[in-house]
Amino acid sequence: MLISCVRLPSEEQQPRAMETAAVARNSAQIGQTFMNKQIESVLDQVFEPYLKHGANDYIGEPVSQIEHMSQCAELARRQGHDDEVILAAFFHDLGHICANYGETDNMGGYGRISHEKVGADFLRTRGFSEKIAILVERHVDTKRYLCSRSSAYYNKLSPASKRTLIFQGGPMPAAEAAAFESDPLHSLYIEVRAWDELAKQKNQPVPDLDIYRSMARKHLQQQYDIS
Numbered sequence: 643m644l645i646s647c648v649r650l651p652s653e654e655q656q657p658r659a660m661e662t663a664a665v666a667r668n669s670a671q672i673g674q675t676f677m678n679k680q681i682e683s684v685l686d687q688v689f690e691p692y693l694k695h696g697a698n699d700y701i702g703e704p705v706s707q708i709e710h711m712s713q714c715a716e717l718a719r720r721q722g723h724d725d726e727v728i729l730a731a732f733f734h735d736l737g738h739i740c741a742n743y744g745e746t747d748n749m750g751g752y753g754r755i756s757h758e759k760v761g762a763d764f765l766r767t768r769g770f771s772e773k774i775a776i777l778v779e780r781h782v783d784t785k786r787y788l789c790s791r792s793s794a795y796y797n798k799l800s801p802a803s804k805r806t807l808i809f810q811g812g813p814m815p816a817a818e819a820a821a822f823e824s825d826p827l828h829s830l831y832i833e834v835r836a837w838d839e840l841a842k843q844k845n846q847p848v849p850d851l852d853i854y855r856s857m858a859r860k861h862l863q864q865q866y867d868i869s
Contacts, residue, residue, distance in 0.1 A: 674868050676856040681862045683766045684854055688736070693849060702802030703842045711735055712848050713841035718834075725828070725857050729770070731837055732854050737761030737778075755809050758782040763866065769865050770858075777834055782810050787822045789813040789831040800842070816866035 696708030705711065715732035723731075737757030741764075754760065760778035766772070785803070789796045790813035799807070807813075814822065824826065 646723040655703055677866050677868050678863075680858060680865070681769075686861060687854055688733075688740075688765070688858065689851060690740040691736065698739070699850075700735075700842070701738070701806070703840050704844050705846075707735065707739055708848055708851075709846060710841050711841060712854075713846055714834075714837045715854065716849070717840060721833070726771055726773050727777065727834075729854065729858060729861060730774045731834060733761060733765060734758075734778050734781050734834060734838060735761065736764060740764045745844055769862055771861070771865060773827075774861075777830065780825075780827070780831045781834050781838055783814070783822065784824060784831040786811055786814045786836075787819050788832070788835065789821045790815070798839070803839075809849065829855060 650864060655766045692708055692711075697706050700707050705713070711732050711734065714734060715728050717733040722816075725783045735757065735762035738754050758779050758781055762775040764773045765778060785799075785807065789807065790801075795806075796804070796813070820832075825831070
């Protein structure tokens with residue numbers, strides 16, 4: 643009968659092996675600490691616009707930027723969606739406030755042209771998931787799609803939303819609308835858009851931003867596989 647033998651470290655090798663293991667643990671801890679600091683830096687960049695501009699008028703609507711975005715996120719939460727969808731709802735109009743823009747990017751005083759793409763790319767480059775980014779990016783296209791499919795939907799848009807539709811390309815042509823319908827996230831885009839339209843209620847309480855910051859921190863930690 644063959645007996646397999648495992649060679650144990652010699653007395654001389656044991657301290658060296660323990661030292662190597664300790665160095666590895668220390669390196670892992672240093673790496674985790676570094677990544678957590680990076681995440682906090684990203685969170686500062688993402689939430690600073692809300693602190694600076696959140697109280698601003700929401701492009702002709704009866705609520706502020708922060709009221710609109712927090713109401714949108716709350717509607718997603720009430721529908722039982724996961725953190726990614728709630729964060730996408732909260733961030734969907736980030737492109738209006740995350741950077742300065744000039745007259746050529748202005749929708750006649752109603753915010754920033756292509757704000758959906760600006761916001762989505764702002765989040766992508768800072769490590770947020772593609773699902774969050776694409777939900778942010780497609781919320782304007784969803785308005786264009788719904789306007790192409792339903793005159794009743796168009797008639798219910800606020801005056802500000804009808805005005806911005808002109809700058810956003812108008813209702814989708816038939817071929818573009820058909821392609822939109824084939825997107826696997828098509829139904830979710832429509833949900834986000836519905837919240838966007840509803841999240842314009844005056845005198846609603848605004849949650850503490852730390853709720854969304856904590857949610858975003860957890861998301862980024864999962865993205866980087868750290869805790």
